[in-house]
Amino acid sequence: MGRLNMVQALNLALLQEMERDGDVLILGEDVGVDGGVFRVTEGLHTKFGGKRVIDSPLAESAIVGTAVGMALYGLKPVCEIQFSGFAFQGFHQIENHVARYRMRSQGRFHCQLVVRMPYGGGVRALEHHSESEEQFYAHIPGLKMVIPSGPRSARALLVSAIRDPDPVIFFEPKALYHAAKEDVPDEIETLPIGPARVAREGRDVTLVAYGAMLAVAGEVARVLHDEDGVEAEVVDLLTLAPLDRETLAASVRKTGRAVVVHEAPRSFGAGAEIATSIMEGAFLSLQAPIRRVTAYDVPFVGSARERANLPDAARVLDAARETLAF
């Protein structure tokens, strides 16, 4: 397929899975004729028709809720929530039903569905268009929670998510939609849900990130190498739930130090879970307290202050250096 950006890569995943499996269908606001406000579903309506690419009425609860019914019937709906900030109107369906159907029916039914949504900041958008809410989903037993960090991983993970027998919440870092292109192979590629990826090998400190923050961690690793002669290992989580505790612990057993980076507010966030899991798996290897670099514990700050709120390379670099100097 050549070099694709994340939007094109996601579109390819949907196209190929829909060609392969007539049970896969898409529903959401503006996903049909318009191709989605970010164009992730572009062309699919023309190709597959309105019965499979459904321009639904504007109602997130019913988008998720009707997808539950479709999934219980055996279809594989992929819901698009236009922005993750509006998923709360459907959140109760996710928490009350999507996550529990297997348990509640003791295995008689399960919800094979994907809820895709763009999340995160860095694009100077409005309130409810910039927040990172991954912790709400990662906390719910019964859900899987995936956050790709580039076009190729996005495409492969989305294919896996659609095929996964469990419900998958699929967060798309909207700051990365057009940020970079990557070589994406023609043939369908999958990536297992669960394992993290060591994006860069190192022995001195582990930087843990996901989604749009992976690029920040990568930049910090380069600076540490060039300016400090320090080799940082970068772990790209890819899946928040289930969390790959083993890869995290293995990395920190090697480096003895960890800095966790995420865009969501700090308190009760993913960083706390990641840090605790590192403690449980590599306590005796730790040379310094684990640091979290995150957004502050404040509501949406407005796009004018967004840069001040989101972790950037400077903040992560400071935290990494403090950790190294501890």
Place this chain on the structure above:
Amino acid sequence: MPRTPVEPRFGLEYLSILDADGTLDAALEPDLPPDTLLKLYRAMLLGRRLDERMVRLQRQGRIGTFPPIKGQEAAQIGSVAVLRPTDWMVPSFRETAAMLWRGWPIEQLLLLFAGRLEGGRPGPHQQDLPITIPVATQLPHAVGLAYAAQYREEDVVVMAYFGDGATSEGDFHEALNFAGVWHVPVVFMCQNNQWAISVPLKKQTHSRTLAQKALAYGFPGLQVDGNDVLAVYAASREAVERARAGDGPTLIECVTYRLGVHTTADDPSRYRSEGEVKEWERKDPLTRFRVHLQRKHLLEDGLEQQVDAEIARAVERFEAAPPADPLTMFDHVYGERPPHLEAQRAELARRLEEAEGRAAAAPPGEAEPSPPPMRGQRNTSRWAG
């Protein structure tokens, strides 16, 4: 530029066939063979007797909190009876009688209300969803099922149950809206039992009927006497036939009454009058149907005893069920158990083994402490199951 009427007045009907005295409107009577009539009556009776038995079992602490159906037997049986086994039934939490009709074993429902999830598992070929506790949230599921049936071009209709309170929730409106837009084979079966816990209908909605809400979504609504099994049956059959013929959804409002408590944790004397209950007892769906069957010389002797014996046997099987295995809680969270759950399961397994060891060593008479009872819940050790 004049004001022009854009929507002619909708005719909204109320259907009643067999009134409270057992008087029949023969012109409207659905054409049902005697054995069907008897089957409907027996199912209503089973629903009633089981309900009464369950209240006693709950008071004895042998099952947990549950929502009784007393008074709503006609609404449930009259509607569910028109479905085929291949159709889908989507219950709320108060559809015990309808579930029995659909083949749920009595002891399984008892297990469910004794707090055991395995009791909520539909049979392998049963096209029923498990009960739904959050009000109205099952309605979009029903619409999704109906969409999927239509997508697969299968001859399947979905019937979804809910109460009057549910019509205030956003999910009710979203579900009806989607159903109308998608034109899918779903029947929305509202049991307007006049109360949502302590809130009466007039504080739930300012509209004159619940049935009329369908009109806003572009499909028919119909009000029926929900204590009249023949009226419910006739209306439901019509709606299901419409759905099957590709003519889209219908909303049916069964005007009925919850004669008992909202749940066994509820005390209705705080919010409604005895007089009101007495008034509705005169409209009891069972009494009038019994009169009707007597007039037709269809009633069999000993039906009560038969039904009670069936319940008694099921209660025995329920009581004989082995205790719940705590380790099964990890079984159906994901299709494949992830490592962290494997670890947590191992942790619990270890603790259970240790506890067993301690119990074997403990002096006799040292019992597990019981959890504090809920309102209306007797404190007994059975509840712990």
